[in-house]
Amino acid sequence: MTTSRDLNDRVLSIRDLNISFDTASGTVHAIRGVRMDLFKGETIAVVGESGSGKSVTVKTIMGILANNGHIDSGSINYTYTNEKGERETVDMTKLSQKEIRYRFCGRHIAMVFQDPMTSLDPTMTVGKQIMEGMILHLKLSYSEAKKRAIELLAKVGIENPEKRFHEYPHQLSGGMRQRVVIAIALACEPDILICDEPTTALDVTIQAKILELIKEIQAESNFAVIYITHDLGVVAKVADYVDVMYAGRIIEKGDIDEIFYDPRHPYTWGLLASMPDTDTDSTRLFAIPGTPPNLLEKITGDAFAPRNPYAMKIDYEEEPPMFDVGGKHRVASWLCDPRAPKVEMPEQLRDRMEKMRKEGILE
Amino acid sequence: MTVIDMTKEPLLHVEGLKQYFRSGRSVTKAVDGISFDIWAGETYGLVGESGSGKSTTGRSIIRLYDPTAGKIIFDGHDISGRMTKADERYLRTNMQMIFQDPMACLNPRKKVKEIIAQGLEIHHLYENADDLDAKVNSIIEKVGLSREHATRYPHQFSGGQRQRIGIARALVMNPRLVIADEAISALDVSIQAQVVNLMKDLQDELGTTYLFIAHDLSMVKYISDRIGVMHLGHIVETGTTDEIFENPVHPYTRSLLSAIPRPNPRVEKKRIAVEYNKEKEGVVYTEGHLHRISDTHSVLATDAEYEKWSKEHGY
Numbered sequence: 001m002t003t004s005r006d007l008n009d010r011v012l013s014i015r016d017l018n019i020s021f022d023t024a025s026g027t028v029h030a031i032r033g034v035r036m037d038l039f040k041g042e043t044i045a046v047v048g049e050s051g052s053g054k055s056v057t058v059k060t061i062m063g064i065l066a067n068n069g070h071i072d073s074g075s076i077n078y079t080y081t082n083e084k085g086e087r088e089t090v091d092m093t094k095l096s097q098k099e100i101r102y103r104f105c106g107r108h109i110a111m112v113f114q115d116p117m118t119s120l121d122p123t124m125t126v127g128k129q130i131m132e133g134m135i136l137h138l139k140l141s142y143s144e145a146k147k148r149a150i151e152l153l154a155k156v157g158i159e160n161p162e163k164r165f166h167e168y169p170h171q172l173s174g175g176m177r178q179r180v181v182i183a184i185a186l187a188c189e190p191d192i193l194i195c196d197e198p199t200t201a202l203d204v205t206i207q208a209k210i211l212e213l214i215k216e217i218q219a220e221s222n223f224a225v226i227y228i229t230h231d232l233g234v235v236a237k238v239a240d241y242v243d244v245m246y247a248g249r250i251i252e253k254g255d256i257d258e259i260f261y262d263p264r265h266p267y268t269w270g271l272l273a274s275m276p277d278t279d280t281d282s283t284r285l286f287a288i289p290g291t292p293p294n295l296l297e298k299i300t301g302d303a304f305a306p307r308n309p310y311a312m313k314i315d316y317e318e319e320p321p322m323f324d325v326g327g328k329h330r331v332a333s334w335l336c337d338p339r340a341p342k343v344e345m346p347e348q349l350r351d352r353m354e355k356m357r358k359e360g361i362l363e
Numbered sequence: 364m365t366v367i368d369m370t371k372e373p374l375l376h377v378e379g380l381k382q383y384f385r386s387g388r389s390v391t392k393a394v395d396g397i398s399f400d401i402w403a404g405e406t407y408g409l410v411g412e413s414g415s416g417k418s419t420t421g422r423s424i425i426r427l428y429d430p431t432a433g434k435i436i437f438d439g440h441d442i443s444g445r446m447t448k449a450d451e452r453y454l455r456t457n458m459q460m461i462f463q464d465p466m467a468c469l470n471p472r473k474k475v476k477e478i479i480a481q482g483l484e485i486h487h488l489y490e491n492a493d494d495l496d497a498k499v500n501s502i503i504e505k506v507g508l509s510r511e512h513a514t515r516y517p518h519q520f521s522g523g524q525r526q527r528i529g530i531a532r533a534l535v536m537n538p539r540l541v542i543a544d545e546a547i548s549a550l551d552v553s554i555q556a557q558v559v560n561l562m563k564d565l566q567d568e569l570g571t572t573y574l575f576i577a578h579d580l581s582m583v584k585y586i587s588d589r590i591g592v593m594h595l596g597h598i599v600e601t602g603t604t605d606e607i608f609e610n611p612v613h614p615y616t617r618s619l620l621s622a623i624p625r626p627n628p629r630v631e632k633k634r635i636a637v638e639y640n641k642e643k644e645g646v647v648y649t650e651g652h653l654h655r656i657s658d659t660h661s662v663l664a665t666d667a668e669y670e671k672w673s674k675e676h677g678y
Contacts, residue, residue, distance in 0.1 A: 049551040050522075174413075203412035204578065204622040208636045230552055233624020236631035256628045274556035275626050276585040284563075285585065287556035291521050360629030 005039045010079060011191050011224055012038035012061070017074035017093075019056055021066065028295045030056045030069070032248040038192065038224045045227040045235040047271070048245035051292055054228045057245075058194045061092065062111055063100025080108050080191055107137040110185035112214075114197040116177035120169040126153075126180050127165035133187045152183040157213055175206035179213065186217060193218070196228045211237055232275055236260060241328070244268050247293050247303035254329035261357055263345070264331040266308050273349040286348050302334065310335060310343045369658065372439070373400035374572055375424070375540060380433035380443075382416070382423045393419040395596035395649070396433070403539065406566065406573040408587030408604075410580055410619070415593040417576045421542045424574070425458050438539060456486050459533035463545035465525035469517040475528055476513035479503065482536045502535040505568075507561060523554035527561065534565060542574045547582065559586055580623050584608060589659065592616045595641070597648040602660035612662045612672050614639050614646075 019031035031053045038044055046054045059065050061076060076092040092100055105111075113119040121129055130152060131145040140148070146165070153161035156179040169177055178198065185193055195214065199207040215238060218225055227238060235242055235256075242259040244252040244267065252265040263269055273286035290307040293299060302308070305315035314334050323336035334340055344350065382394040394416040401407045409417045423430045426442060435443040437458060440450045459482075462468035469478055479499050482488075489495040500510055506527040517525055526546065533541050543562070547555045559582065565571060577583050583590060584604055591601040592615065600613040611617045618639035625631050641648075651663045664672065 049553060204580070204624070205412060205618060205636065205639075207624070208622055208634075231624065232552070232626040233631065236626050236628040237624060237634070239628075260626070260628050270553055272626060274553050276556075276581040277626070285556040285560055287560055288553040289557075291523060291554070356627045356630075359627060 005037075005042075009040040010037060011040055012036070012079075013075075013077045014057070014061075015075050015077075017057070017060070017076065018072040019053075019060060019065070019069055020072055021069045023068065023296075026296045029299075030248050030295060031060075032299075034074075034245075034248075034250055036243060036250070038226065040191070040224055041218070041222040042240045043218070043225040043227065043238055044241045044243060045229060045239035046243045046245055047229060047232065047235055049230060049292055051295070052245040053248040054245050055196060058111070058196065058226060058228055061192075062105055062109060062194065063092070063095075063097040064105075065097065078104070078109075080104075106133040106185075106190075107188045108190055109192045109194065110188070110190040111194040111196065112178075112181050112185050112198045115201045116174060116181050117169075117201070119181055120177060122169055125166050125168055126172070130180070130184050130187050133184065137188050149183075149187070152187060153180070155217065156180070156183045156186075157209075158183075174202055175210065178202060178206075178210055182210075182214065182217075186221075189221060190223055192224050192226065194226045194228070197230075198227070199234060200229075200231070207234075208237070214238070232271065244271070247299065248295060249303065249332060251304065251332045252330070254327065258327055258329040261353060261360070262329070264325055264329070264336055265304075265333045266310050266335070267304050269345045269349055270307075273346055273352070277352060286346055302332075304333075312340065369402060371402065374403040374438055375401040375574070376434070376436040377420075377424065378434040378436075380420065380423060380435065381431040382419050382428055383431045392596050394423060397591075397593070397596070397598045398653075399591055399598060399601060401540070401572060401574060403572050404566075404570055405588040406575055406586055408583035408590040409574065409576045409593060410578060410583050410590060411593035412578060412619075414595070416596040417578075417593045418544050420593070421460070421544050421574060421576050425460055425542055426454060452486070456482075456488070456536055457539045459536055459538040459541050461526075461529050461533050461541060461543040461546040464549050465522055465529055466517075466549075468529055469525060471517055474514055474516060475503070475508075475520075478517070478528065479513075479532045479535050482532065486536075488536070498535060502531045505534070505565065506531045507557075521554075522550055523557060526550060526554075526558050530558070530561065530565070534569065534571065537569070538571065540572045540574065542576070544576045545578070546575075548577060548579060555582070562586065580619060592619065595648065597663055599648070600660075600662045602656070606657065606660040610656075610660070612656065612660075613664070614644060614672065615641075 014034055014036040017031055017034040021028045021030055034057055048054045071093050074093060077089050078092055079087060079089045082088045127149050130149040134140045134145040134148060150161045150165055153164055158164050158176060158179055199210050202210060211234065229235060239256050241255050243250045246267050252268050259268065263272060270288035274288060276285060288307055293303050301317050302315040302320055305311040312334055320332045320334045322330045322332050325331055325336055335343055378398045379396050380394055381396050384391045384393055397420065409420060411417045422428050424435055430443055433443060437454060440453050442450055442454045476499050479502060480495055483495060483498060489498060499513065503510060503513055508524065508527055547558050550558060563586065566573065575583060575586055587604050589603050590607045591598045594615045600616045607616065611620055618637045621637040646668065648663060651665045651668065653661045654664055654669045655661045
């Protein structure tokens with residue numbers, strides 16, 4: 001899985017992104033120095049609690065940032081093949097939101113939202129909604145678009161696509177609606193598919209099928225996927241790389257094995273340990289104490305320090321830099337500084353890691 | 364895990380509960396004849412996907428709905444059908460509910476202490492104003508909030524804290540049974556663990572019984588002593604947590620268990636979920652009856668189905 005990435009395959013590179021929102025009660029620094037790279041064909045999962053800034057990051061890429069939000073600094077470089085067939089790189093932070101939406105949304109970058117009940121237009125047939133983008137961006141004729149729409153419906157696993165083409169969203173079940181949303185997102189063959197909690201609103205039995213569907217089509221068309229989720233089960237299933245976000249910063253990143261089998265940041269430990277595991281019989285769940293910080297207030301030091309049982313003096317004074325701990329693994333915690341005392345992860349988690357590694361090797 | 368004496372009378376006895384909803388000419392059979400018992404001090408988990416009728420069951424038991432048919436005996440009081448004044452009072456003071464959405468279930472115009480005190484006030488369960496304050500303050504501290512929070516409004520709290528207020532409101536009545544309807548599914552992962560731990564601690568301390576309704580099987584496994592699996596208005600299998608997880612017999616239970624995402628990438632990437640299609644399998648729930656596998660474990664099936672499934676499962 002961990003192949004060396006070719007820079008020519010890079011489709012998205014975000015550097016030092018800072019975004020804040022003006023609200024009635026002050027300025028909220030929602031994104032604080034995010035750095036992210038996305039390469040062709042790979043899948044990144046951005047994990048974090050609500051309010052950690054994971055959705056804001058991708059909304060900026062899509063040009064659908066709320067009106068009171070603004071980009072303070074940083075760049076989002078997106079590389080794509082333009083109409084003339086040349087590779088072109090644009091800095092999305094320099095474009096107006098309208099321009100991003102007009103040029104890229106739906107055409108090059110597409111998004112699947114959490115709730116299939118609200119992301120479809122109830123007054124339009126399913127077919128029409130799929131064709132909309134193709135007619136607008138690819139300038140296809142109606143009959144061509146219709147033919148492709150039916151193919152797409154079949155591709156996303158909807159039986160009897162000719163009939164479904166003429167149906168309205170309310171006639172479909174939740175899982176089928178999400179399939180339609182995916183068909184719409186894939187209509188123009190985008191380079192990047194952003195999935196914002198694509199399965200949270202669905203039943204567990206359907207969840208896995210939707211994720212597998214996205215994976216299959218991705219393997220076929222080789223586009224890059226960004227998952228926004230708080231469900232580590234989803235991450236384990238789909239991701240090649242993981243970015244863990246907390247209070248607007250990426251606090252740990254690495255490939256999937258590094259994050260799941262060798263986590264270093266206490267917050268990641270907490271996240272992993274607080275998930276009940278069906279295999280363990282521990283009587284008490286590990287819980288991260290406290291609540292996420294209020295981003296209205298200025299954060300000095302490490303934002304996680306007040307909830308961190310391992311916090312040191314420096315955590316309250318200075319923000320930790322990204323420490324390179326080998327491989328693709330980067331951790332923003334003073335614990336990874338060579339001068340820091342050695343700490344062990346919670347016992348429950350260590351036991352589980354041990355077991356997970358064994359299971360992983362056995363299978 | 365709590366040890367339950369099953370020879371005793373159950374705290375809650377539900378028999379043949381049906382809850383139909385009429386809309387126009389069509390009838391939705393949300394709950395179609397389910398029976399189960401909950402003993403004092405235990406946690407009974409009710410799981411199923413959306414539309415399985417698990418929430419409706421909870422709401423019928425606490426009589427937010429009028430059940431279409433069936434018997435509900437709560438601690439010796441018949442609370443199905445028309446209730447006597449005394450039975451209704453017993454129900455309203457001794458059974459409480461925690462709701463799913465902590466944003467929606469608290470009155471935004473009332474202060475936290477007013478919200479928590481409301482039940483006590485309605486049923487006059489306090490001696491004087493000081494006693495009321497003391498009761499409210501003690502429960503606020505028990506759920507992990509501080510006294511200063513009592514004079515604030517719900518919007519000033521985070522989701523996890525609001526759910527704590529919801530728990531305080533239910534437990535201040537000192538209820539015998541608490542129905543927790545998806546009480547943690549609207550919360551963040553790190554907060555879910557906090558709230559579940561809190562519910563467990565309070566159970567150890569106060570001896571409360573829980574009916575825990577949820578769709579997240581791993582959380583249900585963690586908190587429940589016994590589990591009932593619901594599908595389309597029927598309880599298809601019920602048993603202790605170990606029996607359900609180690610020895611699932613019904614194909615629906617098996618498919619549900621196989622669908623639990625596991626936070627282990629190497630395992631999860633290869634996991635194949637077992638599919639269950641009621642029509643394909645030809646299962647008709649209304650034709651089956653409960654087969655007892657052990658004292659605590661039973662499954663809804665016809666004789667032929669039961670034989671087939673047990674064979675598949677190597678009995």
